[in-house]
Amino acid sequence: MKKSLLYSQTSKWNAGVLAHEASLGLVHFSGSSLNSTLGNAQQLELSFQAARSATLAASNNLQAARATAILYAENARRVLKSFLGDKWSTAWTQAGWVNRTLVIPTNTAGTVNLVRALQSYFTGHAAQQNAAAGVTAQVAGTHVTALGAAETALNTAKCGQRAKRDARDTGHELLTGQLRGSRKQVESLLKSDDACWLGFVSRVPSDLRAPEPVTVIEARPGFPGHVSLDWLDSLRADWYEIEAAVGDAVEFVHAATVHDTVADLEFPPGVTVKLRVKARNSAGESAPSPVVTEQVPQAPAVAA
Numbered sequence: 001m002k003k004s005l006l007y008s009q010t011s012k013w014n015a016g017v018l019a020h021e022a023s024l025g026l027v028h029f030s031g032s033s034l035n036s037t038l039g040n041a042q043q044l045e046l047s048f049q050a051a052r053s054a055t056l057a058a059s060n061n062l063q064a065a066r067a068t069a070i071l072y073a074e075n076a077r078r079v080l081k082s083f084l085g086d087k088w089s090t091a092w093t094q095a096g097w098v099n100r101t102l103v104i105p106t107n108t109a110g111t112v113n114l115v116r117a118l119q120s121y122f123t124g125h126a127a128q129q130n131a132a133a134g135v136t137a138q139v140a141g142t143h144v145t146a147l148g149a150a151e152t153a154l155n156t157a158k159c160g161q162r163a164k165r166d167a168r169d170t171g172h173e174l175l176t177g178q179l180r181g182s183r184k185q186v187e188s189l190l191k192s193d194d195a196c197w198l199g200f201v202s203r204v205p206s207d208l209r210a211p212e213p214v215t216v217i218e219a220r221p222g223f224p225g226h227v228s229l230d231w232l233d234s235l236r237a238d239w240y241e242i243e244a245a246v247g248d249a250v251e252f253v254h255a256a257t258v259h260d261t262v263a264d265l266e267f268p269p270g271v272t273v274k275l276r277v278k279a280r281n282s283a284g285e286s287a288p289s290p291v292v293t294e295q296v297p298q299a300p301a302v303a304a
Helices: 003-024 031-084 090-095 108-124 137-189 195-199
Strands: 217-221 226-231 239-246 253-258 262-266 272-281 292-295
Touching (some): 003 031, 003 137, 031 108, 108 137, 217 292, 253 262
Antiparallel strands (some): 226 262, 272 292
């Protein structure tokens, strides 16, 4: 979800809380508390984005280390053809080509295994090394070490990103909950036609029109057979209708009616589902929200 829109919405609302909390007697969800929660959520978002950048950098570093190791293996293969032949034979297995082919694996584990085997091979067959071409046991060892370090760094970065994401999501949920609670508190104290509403939101709630469309919506995989859906509040909305198009279906059909901005939806595991939300009040229905697409998980989702 576009967190920046939630943050700007909260900032606008909090300005109204700070301006009116004394006159309205807002004893819960004070302006200072909401502002603190907002600041914390924004900081957690920044930390998560920094962790994402670190993971990307670590991934790029591993790719570079793997590409360099593959180049070494290509040079080693070229050198060894003078000793082991131009085509694969059982003689090549001792140098690491064990799958009846001279193809060089491109995945990290396969590359590490091959280069490690080459390191061992050249240690035992020193005369077949070619220092001018950079094909030696020592050079192979540097590639094995570099690949191991790069893979460890990437795993560490991924772990850190997951922790930062979880902390960000917790901060986001806390902010969303406080904003919702603050709104209910103000709604209990202000009449729907009170001009003071303009300090909190852009329109007075008694505006007898259909709600504004939901503009920000997000779907996430949940437990097997479940999809989580959440969205930002729509102005003048009293409840929401969730519509879904499951699998190859083209038309959207009613899936759920909720009075919150979150929903847990159940669908057949493995199918792809399209979802959208319409805001409703007594005056009518909004246009549909943007459509989000999610594959229903067959197994518990693994955090990215």
